[in-house]
Amino acid sequence: xxxxxxxxxxxxxxSQVVLxxxxxxxxxxxxxxxxGASGSGKSVMLKHIVGLLRPDDGEVWFDGRRxxxxxxxxxxxxxxxxxxxxxxxxxxxxxxxLENIAFPLVEHTRRSRADIELIARxxxxxxxxxxxxxxxxxxxxxxxxxxxxxxxxxxxxxxxILYDEPTTGLDPIRSDVINELILKLxxxxxxxxxxxxxxMASAFKVGKRIVMLYHGRLIFDGTPDQARASGDxxxxxxxxxxxxDEELGPLLLPGVRRxxxxxx
Numbered sequence: 502x503x504x505x506x507x508x509x510x511x512x513x514x515x516s517q518v519v520l521x522x523x524x525x526x527x528x529x530x531x532x533x534x535x536x537g538a539s540g541s542g543k544s545v546m547l548k549h550i551v552g553l554l555r556p557d558d559g560e561v562w563f564d565g566r567r568x569x570x571x572x573x574x575x576x577x578x579x580x581x582x583x584x585x586x587x588x589x590x591x592x593x594x595x596x597x598x599l600e601n602i603a604f605p606l607v608e609h610t611r612r613s614r615a616d617i618e619l620i621a622r623x624x625x626x627x628x629x630x631x632x633x634x635x636x637x638x639x640x641x642x643x644x645x646x647x648x649x650x651x652x653x654x655x656x657x658x659x660x661x662i663l664y665d666e667p668t669t670g671l672d673p674i675r676s677d678v679i680n681e682l683i684l685k686l687x688x689x690x691x692x693x694x695x696x697x698x699x700x701m702a703s704a705f706k707v708g709k710r711i712v713m714l715y716h717g718r719l720i721f722d723g724t725p726d727q728a729r730a731s732g733d734x735x736x737x738x739x740x741x742x743x744x745x746d747e748e749l750g751p752l753l754l755p756g757v758r759r760x761x762x763x764x765x
């Protein structure tokens with residue numbers, strides 16, 4: 502039985518169709534990377550998995566239980582089994598780094614203050630930042646803030662970690678640090694990892710399985726090697742970072758083919 506299953510999910514916002522019959526199954530312990538253009542439904546898909554959004558049609562299943570119709574109090578219990586790394590980190594600016602990591606433990610457990618602080622320090626050490634506990638988020642670099650947010654995401658020892666664009670805004674070196682952390686946590690915590698990203702270097706490094714969304718549907722599902730070898734034109738162009746003439750639109754001068762310089 503898959504740990505996570507999306508069955509024929511449809512979701513629209515007004516006249517905009519975001520998910521259009523999405524089907525996806527994820528096994529326990531898998532490391533899955535979800536790619537696709539902006540607006541293809543990747544982040545909306547993650548929100549359906551944790552019940553932050555409900556489908557207009559279709560079914561969401563987690564660990565053998567249908568979840569799209571659950572009451573909020575049951576969804577809260579389910580979400581404790583998930584860690585979520587938001588795109589911009591979403592740390593509380595008014596809290597220290599240690600307090601940010603402790604927050605889910607304070608909210609969802611009855612552990613003592615001493616135990617909570619110990620766990621928070623352990624999570625900071627796990628992401629390689631044992632010294633930043635007393636600092637405020639504003640005192641950290643972008644990469645450090647992402648790592649602190651990741652430490653908070655694993656505070657409750659989740660079974661699944663969802664990463665929404667984890668390397669956005671980071672330079673290639675800091676991005677690789679995050680990639681290595683994703684691999685480390687998947688290996689050491691034995692969690693199921695779902696990574697939404699536009700960063701193909703990251704996708705090929707952390708994903709054992711890559712799926713691609715296109716206009717709200719799944720158009721590819723396979724290994725990184727299969728993705729590289731795929732003949733699907735949309736996937737090939739996404740990997741290469743190559744726009745169509747239609748997407749370039751007015752950037753193409755009349756009478757000038759793609760890649761050619763205009764002649765004065």
